[in-house]
Amino acid sequence: MSAFAVPGTVINLLLVDDHPMIVEGIRQMLLPEPDLQVVAQANGGEQALELLETHPHVQVVLLDLSMPGMSGIELARAIRANWPDVRVLALSMFHDHATVAEVLEAGGAGYVLKTATCIELSTAIRQVAAGRTYFSQDVADTLLESQQIAGDLKAARLPAITRREREILQLVAREHSNLEIAEALFISERTVETHRRNLLAKTNSKSVVGLIQYAIRHNLLA
Amino acid sequence: MSAFAVPGTVINLLLVDDHPMIVEGIRQMLLPEPDLQVVAQANGGEQALELLETHPHVQVVLLDLSMPGMSGIELARAIRANWPDVRVLALSMFHDHATVAEVLEAGGAGYVLKTATCIELSTAIRQVAAGRTYFSQDVADTLLESQQIAGDLKAARLPAITRREREILQLVAREHSNLEIAEALFISERTVETHRRNLLAKTNSKSVVGLIQYAIRHNLLA
DNA sequence: CAAAAAATACGTGGCAGCACGTAGGCATAC
DNA sequence: GTATGCCTACGTGCTGCCACGTATTTTTTG
Numbered sequence: 245m246s247a248f249a250v251p252g253t254v255i256n257l258l259l260v261d262d263h264p265m266i267v268e269g270i271r272q273m274l275l276p277e278p279d280l281q282v283v284a285q286a287n288g289g290e291q292a293l294e295l296l297e298t299h300p301h302v303q304v305v306l307l308d309l310s311m312p313g314m315s316g317i318e319l320a321r322a323i324r325a326n327w328p329d330v331r332v333l334a335l336s337m338f339h340d341h342a343t344v345a346e347v348l349e350a351g352g353a354g355y356v357l358k359t360a361t362c363i364e365l366s367t368a369i370r371q372v373a374a375g376r377t378y379f380s381q382d383v384a385d386t387l388l389e390s391q392q393i394a395g396d397l398k399a400a401r402l403p404a405i406t407r408r409e410r411e412i413l414q415l416v417a418r419e420h421s422n423l424e425i426a427e428a429l430f431i432s433e434r435t436v437e438t439h440r441r442n443l444l445a446k447t448n449s450k451s452v453v454g455l456i457q458y459a460i461r462h463n464l465l466a
Numbered sequence: 467m468s469a470f471a472v473p474g475t476v477i478n479l480l481l482v483d484d485h486p487m488i489v490e491g492i493r494q495m496l497l498p499e500p501d502l503q504v505v506a507q508a509n510g511g512e513q514a515l516e517l518l519e520t521h522p523h524v525q526v527v528l529l530d531l532s533m534p535g536m537s538g539i540e541l542a543r544a545i546r547a548n549w550p551d552v553r554v555l556a557l558s559m560f561h562d563h564a565t566v567a568e569v570l571e572a573g574g575a576g577y578v579l580k581t582a583t584c585i586e587l588s589t590a591i592r593q594v595a596a597g598r599t600y601f602s603q604d605v606a607d608t609l610l611e612s613q614q615i616a617g618d619l620k621a622a623r624l625p626a627i628t629r630r631e632r633e634i635l636q637l638v639a640r641e642h643s644n645l646e647i648a649e650a651l652f653i654s655e656r657t658v659e660t661h662r663r664n665l666l667a668k669t670n671s672k673s674v675v676g677l678i679q680y681a682i683r684h685n686l687l688a
Numbered sequence: 689c690a691a692a693a694a695a696t697a698c699g700t701g702g703c704a705g706c707a708c709g710t711a712g713g714c715a716t717a718c
Numbered sequence: 719g720t721a722t723g724c725c726t727a728c729g730t731g732c733t734g735c736c737a738c739g740t741a742t743t744t745t746t747t748g
């Protein structure tokens with residue numbers, strides 16, 4: 245079984261997005277492309293994993309990053325771990341540094357913005373299916389910027405946000421103060437401050453402003 | 467010329483969204499409905515207004531709230547002012563108080579979330595075309611909540627965000643401090659603080675956290 | 689033109705967020 | 719078994735946000 249699609253053959257796709265409109269839109273955009281075949285679609289990460297079990301032909305998963313429940317990033321990791329041959333193409337409305345970096349780190353093969361046209365989308369799918377990568381222009385720009393930053397920080401690997409940190413971040417995004425968070429979680433306000441500081445560093449932001457942006461882009465409010 | 471669609475006749479629609487995927491998705495969802503006819507589609511507010519000039523048959527405009535350039539709210543106002551018979555149905559990913567309130571104030575006839583199914587969407591269109599209103603369940607819940615709040619504030623009409631305020635908000639969302647903003651706009655830091663205070667009131671938020679959420683939901687970063 | 693809305697500006701004061709440094713307990717992974 | 723990562727926690731001090739009140743000038747709108 246070959247890992248990459250051979251030119252001229254059909255590419256089997258799995259669509260994952262919680263918005264029926266988007267799913268339908270993508271289907272429609274790919275309809276005129278006979279070599280791009282949508283064999284299944286899921287509305288959430290859990291469902292996507294089930295479908296992968298029953299559809300071993302899937303070569304490319306096109307997944308939305310912001311979904312309720314299991315996030316797109318988590319799903320990408322799960323796919324990476326269980327189906328290393330399946331190529332993951334991320335689909336998102338945003339292209340901030342932290343998100344793009346996470347997709348790469350999770351083993352994503354490409355990153356397309358939701359503003360993409362039909363042509364761009366099908367190009368991207370064919371690229372990743374062929375074992376290459378694809379990034380929308382704005383995403384590529386973001387990558388270049390972060391590489392400059394990364395150059396300074398000397399490959400400063402930002403570890404992923406931990407579970408506890410995510411919990412703190414959610415409460416911050418709901419307009420709770422550090423004290424309120426501390427009381428809610430039965431920990432010291434100092435601890436909340438520490439988590440918060442780590443979050444600032446990991447999301448590469450100067451203040452709570454960047455934190456909220458990260459939270460919203462990762463759909464941590466629901 | 468009747469303002470509202472008669473049951474049994476065709477409803478002419480204008481789609482406005484900057485994402486080709488969404489536009490295609492909606493077209494596809496409405497295809498099986500013979501009485502719902504998409505006669506034009508626009509990628510931005512300006513284009514939508516031009517199309518309304520040349521398409522006098524349009525009865526319902528289905529518009530996305532977050533678009534670069536002219537926002538969906540502004541477009542709704544413009545339609546309200548120039549084509550009072552045209553019904554506006556808002557389409558959005560979010561249903562926070564401030565946004566829903568703005569749509570109502572701008573004369574929107576309905577508000578559908580992007581998580582809507584095919585059935586919900588066509589129902590919504592038929593409702594607004596018939597002169598009624600339609601709100602997705604979550605949106606209706608938000609409305610109820612805000613009415614409770616509004617009860618306290620005694621019909622506290624929140625005026626829309628002004629141009630200057632939006633400008634300030636964008637800079638805040640880019641992690642600039644009040645002082646930086648003041649220097650960039652050649653105004654006093656006090657003035658920035660005043661704008662900021664007004665923004666907090668208008669967006670009904672306690673801190674910068676709510677401000678950023680508003681900014682992102684309204685696509686003020688680009 | 690008059691009225692309303694928007695943009696400008698000042699003062700005082702308090703508390704929260706954040707920088708920076710430091711460190712112990714605990715689980716898991718190598 | 720030790721190394722690594724995570725969660726926990728403290729202290730000090732500064733700065734910037736935000737509340738509350740007030741007011742003038744400019745622009746827009748009816």
